Amino acid sequence: MRIRPAPTAALAAALLAGLLPAAPPARAQDYKEQFKDEIHVKGAKGPSTGVEILSESYDRVEWKGKSGPAQNKTPAEILSLSYGDEPPPYTRGMDAWKSGRWSEAVTEFRAVADAVKAGRCRRFWEARAIAHAADAERRIALKEKNPAKFLDAARSYEEAMKKDPKSPLLSMIGTGLAEARALGGDWDGGLKALDELKATAGAAGRPLWEAEAR
Structure with missing residues (x-):
């Protein structure tokens, strides 16, 4: 008796029913130095x-x-x-960001995470992309005068800071976070963000950053 292979639909149904183990999630690939x-x-x-x-x-x-x-x-x-490994979604995101196409910019910047996971670029690109996505989200919130969206932007700024605490974009992140928190109704959070930026600016010898935080 010949055993016929199960059709695709039957396999899919078995997976959905938990009868067959699902394929494991794809593992992140490490970036390899390119010297470019x-x-x-x-x-x-x-x-x-x-x-x-x-x-x-x-x-x-x-x-x-x-x-x-x-x-x-x-x-x-x-x-x-x-840099020789700037991911295409970041490039497209920056083009949209510079042109004021904020929603498009957010979509492109968030796609950078996939390029990092695939090992096509270095990890810092994701942190920078999130920082610019946060800025675009803040501008959307400002246009819509939406306090909830300001708080969403604040969380994105915090995500960027967590991924790269010493980011060269820290001034943009710190001032953006303070504004997003304040306009979202979290005045204490806004003041705290400014205080932290001033402290970092003083320690790093960045008087311009310190002035921006005042």
Whole structure:
């Protein structure tokens, strides 16, 4: 007696009924160094190409070449940075953000997480995308005068800060969080966000950030 394979519909029904184990969720892939970045340091004749930027924070940039030790400088010593793995959703999100297409920007920025999970780009891209998504959400809330949406934006800002506590976008995140909390009715939360930004600015020697937080 020949055993015929179960048709697709029957397999689907079995899965739904719990008779067959579902496939495990896809595992996140690790990003592999590509050495496609570019950095231009003050005093250098031109940018260094074929490097891998290891980290970029509000107080330090670290990178390395294919050989030799890692190097680091303060942001004030860096003329320009260029990344070779900027994910397409981030690029499209920035285009929408710069054009004021806020809802489209949010959708694109949130899609960056999938690129990170697939190992196509570094993890910091997700934090930066969330920060810009939060800014777009805040602008939507401002346009609609919607307190609940301000609080949604505040939670997105907090998510971005949690993923990258030393983000180079920390000033935008801190001031945006304070405004979103305040306009959402959480005045204490808004003041707390400003106080935290002032403290960070003072410790990092960023007087402009400190002035923005006043």
